[in-house]
Amino acid sequence: MDGLHLLAEFRGCRCVPELLCEATRLRRLCLDEVHAAGLNPVGELFHSFEPVGVTGVVLLAESHLALHTWPEFRVITLDVYVCNHRRDASAAAWDLIAALQDQFRPMNSICREVTRGDVADGFSPATAPQAPTWRP
């Protein structure tokens, strides 16, 4: 399925610590920014670890946003995946990553872009069945 998957790391986050530590606050921020980017949430789940750290996901009609925080290192890893089945949501995915970066205020950030699906790998429905070759 054609789509875009963005994999980001934010380090040295200068936001208020609660954004990294409190699941309810992180959840609220994620939902607000998902809506602001024009994406469509269909559910969300956030989990707090002991002693610190939150992991969470917003399921989207377009696919998902997932985040994992390490408050002790002021690090967040996150990924946004949008399938472009009904419309091209790529711009919204970039907007969401940028908006979250504005909120977490990392000292350093990196974002990898992975194009997924037929366009990316030349798959054709006419391709003959193959044995999986990707296992290391």
Next chain:
Amino acid sequence: MDGLHLLAEFRGCRCVPELLCEATRLRRLCLDEVHAAGLNPVGELFHSFEPVGVTGVVLLAESHLALHTWPEFRVITLDVYVCNHRRDASAAAWDLIAALQDQFRPMNSICREVTRGDVADGFSPATAPQAPTWRP
């Protein structure tokens, strides 16, 4: 945060259609395979779309498994992300992908491997703050 992110597509899935269509059945399969791979779920959320399609996530102590099904095309996209903070869970991530492939029985599959974190991008805590450069 050092880790491994696997991004897979399964096409032409020859499993029973219910595995692609029924959230409760997909959820059960995912939890079983997560446990079998030695990973540690901390929560899960699955959503059914109308008329067809399921999207779901299993949050892990190690990070997450996310899946999106398109039964009308017999396609699944999925990703497994494990951070290797407390132990190297890379082998478990590969085991999980392989086990799910065995269950969904795709005619074609592809899996991309993304190494995440300090090892992958040469980040050092001593690195000076940078303006983000990744926005297209």
